Amino acid sequence: MTSYPGGPGMSGTPGTPTRGIAGGKYWAGAAAAALVTALSALVATVILRVFDLMPLSPNWLPETTVAVRFAILGFIGALIAAGLLYVLLLTTPGGDSFFGWIIxxxxxxxxxxxxxxxxxxxxxxxxxxxHLAIGLPILGLLPGVADRAAVWK
Structure with a gap:
């Protein structure tokens, strides 16, 4: 568990409660958010294909279907975003606000x-x-994961 000063009036001085992150709980939630993001990209791509629309997929990914390529991108993007949020929470006052703006x-x-x-x-x-189907779950799920993985000591 890593600690960082948190909340209004929480200076991080001795005797003052500090907010930390339960690392295992956070990364388990981040993995679940990455899975949801991947599935969101997969479902969005499949729905668009039903309407005979072909999203333009990156060709640098392994030879797979377009839907799988976007699912891979969504999964990786969510894990990168989880790392960014973790670092922001540990180093930046109001890191979750900055995360929201960045994402x-x-x-x-x-x-x-x-x-x-x-x-x-x-x-x-x-x-x-x-792309929107990838960004929205990241923006919506990861701050909640961080909030639920927070511990006070």
Whole structure:
């Protein structure tokens, strides 16, 4: 468990409660959030394919279906975001607020980037929707995981 000063009026001085993170609980929750993010990307891609839309997938991933490629990206992205949140909570006052802004802006950028591609507009929109399906679970789940893994000592 790692401690960091936390909360209003919590200076981290001797005798003052400090907030820490139960590492095992946090990373188990982060892995579950990564799984949900991967499934969200997979489901979004499958739904778009039902409507005959083809999200533009990265071609540097192993040869798999487009849905699996986005699921892999979502899983990895959620784990990277969990690492970022962990570091922010340990080093930055109000780290969860900064995390929300960082992930929100990265998600916004990823939603806009496909419109710079030279592709059919419907496929660019589909790609943006899959990127949104990856960013929203990260933004919605990881702060809750951190909050529930917090311990006071």
């Amino acid at each position: 929100g802006l990265v998600t916004l950028a990823m939603v806009v980037v496909p419109f710079a591609y030279d592709a059919v507009m419907a496929d660019r929109i589909a790609t943006s929707l899959v």
